[in-house]
Amino acid sequence: xxxxxxxxxxxxxxxxxxxxxxxxxxxxxxxxxxxxxxxxxxxxxxxxxxxxxxxxxxxxxxxxxxxxxxxxxxxxxxxxxxxxxxxxxxxxxxxxxxxxxxxxxxxxxxxxxxxxxxxxxxxxxxxxxxxxxxxxxxxxxxx
Amino acid sequence: xxxxxxxxxxxxxxxxxxxxxxxxxxxxxxxxxxxxxxxxxxxxxxxxxxxxxxxxxxxxxxxxxxxxxxxxxxxxxxxxxxxxxxxxxxxxxxxxxxxxxxxxxxxxxxxxxxxxxxxxxxxxxxxxxxxxxxxxxxxxxxxxxxxxxxxxxxxxxxxxxxxxxxxxxxxxxxxxxxxxxxxxxxxxxxxxxxxxxxxxxxxxxxxxxxxxxxxxxxxxxxxxxxxxxxxxxxxxxxxxxxxxxxxxxxxxxxxxxxxxxxxxxxxxxxxxxxxxxxxxxxxxxxxxxxxxxxxxxxxxxxxxxxxxxxxxxxxxxxxxxxxxxxxxxxxxxxxxxxxxxxxxxxxxxxxxxxxxxxxxxxxxxxxxxxxxxxxxxxxxxxxxxxxxxxxxxxxxxxxxxxxxxxxxxxxxxxxxxxxxxxxxxxxxxxxx
Numbered sequence: 001x002x003x004x005x006x007x008x009x010x011x012x013x014x015x016x017x018x019x020x021x022x023x024x025x026x027x028x029x030x031x032x033x034x035x036x037x038x039x040x041x042x043x044x045x046x047x048x049x050x051x052x053x054x055x056x057x058x059x060x061x062x063x064x065x066x067x068x069x070x071x072x073x074x075x076x077x078x079x080x081x082x083x084x085x086x087x088x089x090x091x092x093x094x095x096x097x098x099x100x101x102x103x104x105x106x107x108x109x110x111x112x113x114x115x116x117x118x119x120x121x122x123x124x125x126x127x128x129x130x131x132x133x134x135x136x137x138x139x140x141x142x143x
Numbered sequence: 144x145x146x147x148x149x150x151x152x153x154x155x156x157x158x159x160x161x162x163x164x165x166x167x168x169x170x171x172x173x174x175x176x177x178x179x180x181x182x183x184x185x186x187x188x189x190x191x192x193x194x195x196x197x198x199x200x201x202x203x204x205x206x207x208x209x210x211x212x213x214x215x216x217x218x219x220x221x222x223x224x225x226x227x228x229x230x231x232x233x234x235x236x237x238x239x240x241x242x243x244x245x246x247x248x249x250x251x252x253x254x255x256x257x258x259x260x261x262x263x264x265x266x267x268x269x270x271x272x273x274x275x276x277x278x279x280x281x282x283x284x285x286x287x288x289x290x291x292x293x294x295x296x297x298x299x300x301x302x303x304x305x306x307x308x309x310x311x312x313x314x315x316x317x318x319x320x321x322x323x324x325x326x327x328x329x330x331x332x333x334x335x336x337x338x339x340x341x342x343x344x345x346x347x348x349x350x351x352x353x354x355x356x357x358x359x360x361x362x363x364x365x366x367x368x369x370x371x372x373x374x375x376x377x378x379x380x381x382x383x384x385x386x387x388x389x390x391x392x393x394x395x396x397x398x399x400x401x402x403x404x405x406x407x408x409x410x411x412x413x414x415x416x417x418x419x420x421x422x423x424x425x426x427x428x429x430x431x432x433x434x435x436x437x438x439x440x441x442x443x444x445x446x447x448x449x450x451x452x453x454x455x456x457x458x459x460x461x462x463x464x465x466x467x468x469x470x471x472x473x474x475x476x477x478x479x480x481x482x483x484x485x486x487x488x489x490x491x492x493x494x495x496x497x498x499x500x501x502x503x504x505x506x507x508x509x510x511x512x513x514x515x516x517x518x519x520x521x522x523x524x525x526x527x528x529x530x531x532x533x534x535x536x537x538x539x540x541x542x543x544x545x546x547x548x549x550x551x552x553x554x555x556x557x558x559x560x561x562x563x564x565x566x567x568x569x570x571x572x573x574x575x
Contacts, residue, residue: 007525009518011555037527041552042518046525063557065523098526116525 001137003073004052005114009065010036010043020045020064027058032141033114035101046101048073048114050141072115072123073135078104083113086132090117093126112140146262146294147255150402151457158458162405163197165430170194170203173436176221179214180438200407200428201416205439208233211241211381219435220244227434232280233380243282243380244434250289252431253383256400257290260389263398263455264349264374266320270296271346273312275323275331276354277303282384283354287322290386296320303327306334317346325357325365325373329497332368333557347371353378353385356465356483360490361497362394375464381440382427388462393454396461403431406460407439408448411469422447424469425462443469445481473503473569475510480545482568485514488544492537494521500559505573512549514541517556 010016017036024031024047033048049055052068059066076082083102090097098116105112112135117123124134145151153161170191173180183204184190193202211219220227228247232240245253266272272291276283284302291298299316301309303323309331312318321328328350335342347369353376365373377397378385387404388397399406407416408423417423425442429435447463467481474480482501489495498517503510514537522533530553537551560567 005525007523009523009530009553009555011553011558016555039527039531042530042554044525044527044530063555065518065520065556067520067523067525069525098528 002070003048003114003135003137003140004068005071005116006047006049006052006055006059007067007069008045008047008059010045012038012041012043017043017045019062020059023058023062023064024049024055027054029055029058033101033103033112035099035114037099046099046114048140069116070120072117072120072127073140074113074115074127074132075105075110075135075139076102076113078109078111082111086113086115086127089126089130089132090115090123093122093129095119095123095126144262144265144267145456146259150400151259151398151459153402153458155458158402159197161402162430165402166197166200166405166428167191167194169428169430169432169436170438172221172433173438177219177436179210179219180436197405200405200439203428203439205414205426205441206437207441208241208381208443212239215239216242217244219437221436222246222434229285231282231285231380231384234281240280241381243383245383246433249383249432249434252403253286253386254289254293256383256386256403257286258293259290259400260376260386261287261290261294261296261320261322261351263389263391264320264351265372265392266291266294266296266349268295270294270320271299271316271318272296272320272322273299273301273309273316273318275301275303275309275321275327276385282378282380283322283324286378286383286385287351306331310334310338310340313345313347314340319346319348320351321347321349321369321371322351322376324354325352325361326355328352328365328369328373329361332365336368342368342370345370349374351376351389356467358483358487358490358497359464360487364490364497377444377462377465379427379442379444382429382437382442383432387427391453391455391457395453396449396463398453398455398457398459398461399448401460403429405430406448406462408446409441411445419448419450419460422463422466425465445469473501473571475503475512475547478545478547480547484544485541485549486568488540489514489516489537491540492533494519494533495537496556498556498559499568501569503569503571503573510573512547513552514549515552515554515559517559518553519556 037044100115102113227244229245274287278284350373375390378387388399390397405428407426411424429437444465445467449461496519500515502513
C-alpha cells in the first residue's frame with residue numbers, strides 16, 4: 001500500500017493548529033510525523049497518520065480543507081551522509097523534490113524520510129533502481 | 144406563462160398613455176396630501192399640472208433616502224394613518240430606517256406585481272414556494288408571501304436563516320420554488336452537499352433570488368449545484384418591496400412593472416436622464432401607490448434600460464442586472480470600482496468559490512485592496528508553490544478587470560461571513 005499523507009490548509013491565526021490537533025486527539029488518531037510549511041498568511045500542515053481516511057473525515061467534518069495524497073517514504077541509516085545518498089539518486093535522475101521531512105523511528109537506528117517529488121512514480125522508480133527500499137504504508141503507519 | 148397578459152403585454156403607446164394618466168393622478172395626490180412634496184415642488188416652481196407628457200417628469204425634484212429620513216416616520220404618507228394597513232422599513236444600516244406605508248390597495252398591487260414575478264419563475268397554483276426571505280419589517284418575506292397567495296400557490300413561510308428546517312422542508316414537502324437571497328441560496332447548496340442530500344431527489348425547479356447584488360457566475364454556480372433555473376428579482380422597500388422588476392426565463396434582464404413604477408436612468412454625476420441603453424442610476428416613480436407615493440426616487444442602483452423586444456412576449460422594459468450602487472462604489476486611487484467587478488474576476492478562476500471579502504486600507508497615504516478568498520477543496524494543494532500560483536492567478540484576473548493591483552489572501556473555508564440577508568462584501572478601513 002502506498003504511503004498517504006494528509007495535508008490541511010491553516011490560516012495564520014492563533015489557536016488554529018491546536019484546533020486541528022484537538023480534532024485528531026478527540027478522534028484518537030496518533031500522529032506519526034508532521035511538518036508545517038508556512039508563508040506569511042497561511043500554512044500547510046502535513047501529517048502521516050495510521051488511518052488517513054479517518055483523519056480526513058474528522059478534519060473535513062470540522063471544516064478544515066483537507067487533501068490526501070501519495071508520498072514516498074524511505075528508511076535512511078541514521079548517520080552522516082544518509083540523506084545525501086538518497087538525494088543524490090534523485091538528482092542524478094533529474095527529479096525535483098517539492099518538499100521533504102524526516103523523523104527517527106523508535107529503535108533509533110533508522111530515520112524515515114518522507115519525500116514529495118514532482119512525480120511520485122518516477123521518484124519511486126529511480127530509488128528502487130538504485131536499490132533503495134521504499135517503505136509501504138504498513139512499515140510507516142505502524143511505527 | 145404570463146400572469147397578467149393585458150398589463151405585461153400591452154402595446155407600448157397604449158401603456159404610455161396609461162402611465163401618463165396615472166402619473167398625473169399620483170402627482171396631484173402627492174402635492175395635495177404630502178406637505179414635503181408641496182414644499183419641494185414649490186421650491187422648484189413646478190406644479191403637477193406642468194406635467195403634460197412623460198418626458199416632463201424631468202422637471203420634478205428627486206427624492207432621496209435622506210428626504211425619507213427627514214420625514215421619519217410617517218411624513219411622506221399621502222393618506223391618514225387609519226388607511227394604512229401595514230408598514231415596512233428598510234434595514235436602517237446607515238442611519239434611521241426609512242418607513243414605507245401601504246393601504247389595502249397598495250398591498251393588492253404588491254401581490255399583483257409579485258404574482259407576475261413568481262409566474263416568471265414558473266409559479267402556478269400547483270407550486271410549493273419555499274420562502275427563505277426574512278419575514279418581518281424586511282419586505283422580502285411578505286412580498287413573496289402576498290405574490291404566492293395571489294397566484295394561489297402553496298407558500299411555506301420558512302423565513303431566513305433556518306438552514307436545517309430549509310433542508311428538511313425542501314425534501315419532505317417537495318418544494319418546487321425557492322425564494323431567498325442568492326448568497327443564502329449558495330449557502331444552502333453547501334448545506335445540502337454536507338448533509339449528503341441527493342439533489343436529484345429534490346423537486347426544486349426555479350429560484351427567485353434577489354435583495355442583493357449578484358453575478359451571472361453566481362447564477363451558474365447555484366444552477367449547477369441545485370439543478371434549477373435561478374432568476375433575478377429586484378425591488379426596494381421605498382417603492383413597494385420585491386416585485387418592482389423580475390427576470391423572465393430568457394435571462395435577459397429584468398422586466399420592470401412599468402405600469403406601476405415608472406423607470407428612468409440618470410447620470411449619477413449630472414442627474415440628467417440618460418437615453419435607453421446607457422448605464423446610470425435607476426430612478427423610480429410610483430404611479431399607483433396610495434399610501435406613500437414616491438416621486439423620482441433615487442435608488443442608487445446602477446443599471447441600463449433596454450427596450451428591445453423580449454422573446455417571452457412581455458413588452459415591459461427590461462433593466463440589466465444591477466452592477467453596483469452609487470454609494471457602494473469604491474474610489475480606490477481615483478478609480479471607481481464596484482465589488483461586483485472583483486467578484487466577476489474571482490469567479491473566472493477555476494475552482495474558486497464566490498465567497499470573498501474586500502478590505503480597503505490606506506497604510507501610507509495610498510489605498511490598498513486586500514481580497515480575502517476562501518480556499519476551496521478544489522484549489523487546495525499540499526504544495527505551497529501551487530497555492531501561491533492560485534493566489535497570483537486571482538490577483539492577475541482582478542488586476543485585469545479593475546486595472547489595479549490587489550493583494551489576495553487565502554482564508555479558510557466558511558470563515559467569511561455568510562449573511563442571511565445582505566452579504567457584507569466591503570470593509571473600508573480608510574479614514575476618509
